[in-house]
Amino acid sequence: xxxxxQAARALIELRARIFTGRLxxxxxxxxxxxxxxxxxxxxxxxxxxSALQSEGLAVPAPGGGFAVRAFTVRExxxxxxxxxxxxxxxxxxxxxxxxxxxxxxRLHEALDQGDAALARGVLDEEALDxxxxxxxxxxxxxxxxxxxxxxxxAIAAVEALPFASASALVPSPGSAPQRHRLLTFAHQQHHLxxxxxxxxxxxxxxxxxxxxxxxxRRNLRLILDSGEAEGLAALITFSDAVA
Amino acid sequence: xxxxxQAARALIELRARIFTGRLxxxxxxxxxxxxxxxxxxxxxxxxxxSALQSEGLAVPAPGGGFAVRAFTVRExxxxxxxxxxxxxxxxxxxxxxxxxxxxxxRLHEALDQGDAALARGVLDEEALDxxxxxxxxxxxxxxxxxxxxxxxxAIAAVEALPFASASALVPSPGSAPQRHRLLTFAHQQHHLxxxxxxxxxxxxxxxxxxxxxxxxRRNLRLILDSGEAEGLAALITFSDAVA
DNA sequence: CGCGGCCATGTTGCATGCAATGGGGCTCTC
DNA sequence: GAGAGCCCCATTGCATGCAACATGGCCGCG
Numbered sequence: 185x186x187x188x189x190q191a192a193r194a195l196i197e198l199r200a201r202i203f204t205g206r207l208x209x210x211x212x213x214x215x216x217x218x219x220x221x222x223x224x225x226x227x228x229x230x231x232x233x234s235a236l237q238s239e240g241l242a243v244p245a246p247g248g249g250f251a252v253r254a255f256t257v258r259e260x261x262x263x264x265x266x267x268x269x270x271x272x273x274x275x276x277x278x279x280x281x282x283x284x285x286x287x288x289x290r291l292h293e294a295l296d297q298g299d300a301a302l303a304r305g306v307l308d309e310e311a312l313d314x315x316x317x318x319x320x321x322x323x324x325x326x327x328x329x330x331x332x333x334x335x336x337x338a339i340a341a342v343e344a345l346p347f348a349s350a351s352a353l354v355p356s357p358g359s360a361p362q363r364h365r366l367l368t369f370a371h372q373q374h375h376l377x378x379x380x381x382x383x384x385x386x387x388x389x390x391x392x393x394x395x396x397x398x399x400x401r402r403n404l405r406l407i408l409d410s411g412e413a414e415g416l417a418a419l420i421t422f423s424d425a426v427a
Numbered sequence: 428x429x430x431x432x433q434a435a436r437a438l439i440e441l442r443a444r445i446f447t448g449r450l451x452x453x454x455x456x457x458x459x460x461x462x463x464x465x466x467x468x469x470x471x472x473x474x475x476x477s478a479l480q481s482e483g484l485a486v487p488a489p490g491g492g493f494a495v496r497a498f499t500v501r502e503x504x505x506x507x508x509x510x511x512x513x514x515x516x517x518x519x520x521x522x523x524x525x526x527x528x529x530x531x532x533r534l535h536e537a538l539d540q541g542d543a544a545l546a547r548g549v550l551d552e553e554a555l556d557x558x559x560x561x562x563x564x565x566x567x568x569x570x571x572x573x574x575x576x577x578x579x580x581a582i583a584a585v586e587a588l589p590f591a592s593a594s595a596l597v598p599s600p601g602s603a604p605q606r607h608r609l610l611t612f613a614h615q616q617h618h619l620x621x622x623x624x625x626x627x628x629x630x631x632x633x634x635x636x637x638x639x640x641x642x643x644r645r646n647l648r649l650i651l652d653s654g655e656a657e658g659l660a661a662l663i664t665f666s667d668a669v670a
Numbered sequence: 671c672g673c674g675g676c677c678a679t680g681t682t683g684c685a686t687g688c689a690a691t692g693g694g695g696c697t698c699t700c
Numbered sequence: 701g702a703g704a705g706c707c708c709c710a711t712t713g714c715a716t717g718c719a720a721c722a723t724g725g726c727c728g729c730g
Binding site: 215249 | 683
């Protein structure tokens with residue numbers, strides 16, 4: 185992954201602008217304005233746009249060029265379900281292969297951090313950040329430990345989509361007490377999942393991982409139905425599909 | 428998908444050269460020779476190389492540029508296992524949502540075509556082609572009918588890898604009688620899978636789809652162990668990994 | 671007044687030019 | 701003779717130029 189290079193910079197910046205809503209769904213990605221805005225020539229922009237298409241964040245526009253992909257609610261929901269299936273596979277593989285001493289330590293560290301973040305009844309900004317980081321680390325540890333590179337790639341690909349990431353919904357939902365309840369429940373699932381992994385219960389681990397993702401799907405619908413879609417409107421089209 | 432355009436042509440041609448072994452694992456993908464060979468400038472070549480990287484067929488080379496990705500046996504095996512998990516999800520979704528009349532027709536047509544191709548004891552070239560086409564159609568029908576676009580994308584991505592495709596192993600394995608036995612068994616699994624789909628048995632359908640992929644994994648190992656790796660040596664490195 | 675065709679313009683897609691970087695080979699020295 | 705340093709060159713990555721295409725507006729015509 186070239187951290188230097190204009191094309192990489194363009195890709196990162198474009199991703200950021202899409203995720204933050206500065207570029208909204210359907211917006212045309214014209215090369216010249218982007219090149220000027222990013223202070224580079226059109227060539228690296230073109231490369232970044234092509235990569236963005238591979239990532240699924242941009243779609244070819246009629247008559248050439250690209251536009252920001254419009255995601256339907258259905259599609260985001262489907263993506264989370266897919267993530268559940270993939271993480272379920274990862275969990276099953278880990279359980280079947282056995283949990284190494286190092287992995288066990290990583291998992292329990294994450295669980296402890298989550299417990300600590302949730303220990304106080306309220307979740308301030310700092311606790312939310314800590315929980316989010318813990319969540320990312322836990323899921324990443326399991327995905328890695330599965331030892332299946334194509335699987336890891338597939339998980340990374342689906343996490344590149346907006347709101348499909350494991351910790352995408354952490355900061356958002358509802359009131360503070362409700363949020364605490366939701367995260368507490370999710371973290372209980374984490375505990376059960378680790379328990380299943382260490383007990384070598386592959387099928388149970390897979391089922392728990394799926395249920396964990398389904399939980400995220402429910403929370404997502406909660407957010408959308410509650411009209412709490414702050415930045416979401418930029419990315420999700422509430423009417424019908426734009427493939 | 429732009430069917431016209433030099434970049435698209437370059438991408439297709441490069442994919443073909445990698446799959447046919449004309450470009451071997453580890454080969455450096457230098458722009459100028461490729462541009463000359465394909466009769467175009469370096470610009471569309473660069474675009475195609477970037478896309479090839481997204482597809483996982485090329486990796487960035489140290490010091491810039493790209494090289495043909497080297498696949499380990501392990502990685503191909505993992506990719507097929509992943510395909511099984513994904514097709515298992517598709518099968519489960521289809522079973523849960525119910526099989527439409529049109530889908531049922533497509534499925535049974537495929538089953539009949541497979542039966543016909545296998546009816547004669549021997550498998551000539553034509554019968555193999557027919558079986559392969561049937562196989563592709565059957566798997567594609569189920570993947571589509573699942574109605575989960577991110578899932579379809581994921582399946583397409585994993586099928587883009589060499590030997591991970593559903594029908595990649597059809598023409599290859601072993602002697603003619605052995606091949607007939609293997610395909611007959613695989614097709615019996617097709618029958619059972621369709622039965623499960625139409626009976627709404629989601630869990631069974633998922634298990635069958637996974638088992639079907641595991642069957643492909645066994646056949647793959649059979650080929651590799653039997654030294655029948657004709658064009659495979661160009662793509663698979665039998666020593667250790669090159670990420 | 672409405673519609674069709676034409677032109678102008680903006681944009682894309684490709685080709686080419688140019689500087690920077692990294693590697694290989696040669697030579698000089700010890 | 702072996703090793704180290706230097707120079708040349710090939711290759712990449714980016715910038716820019718150019719032609720083709722599609723789009724939108726305007727004018728002329730019905």
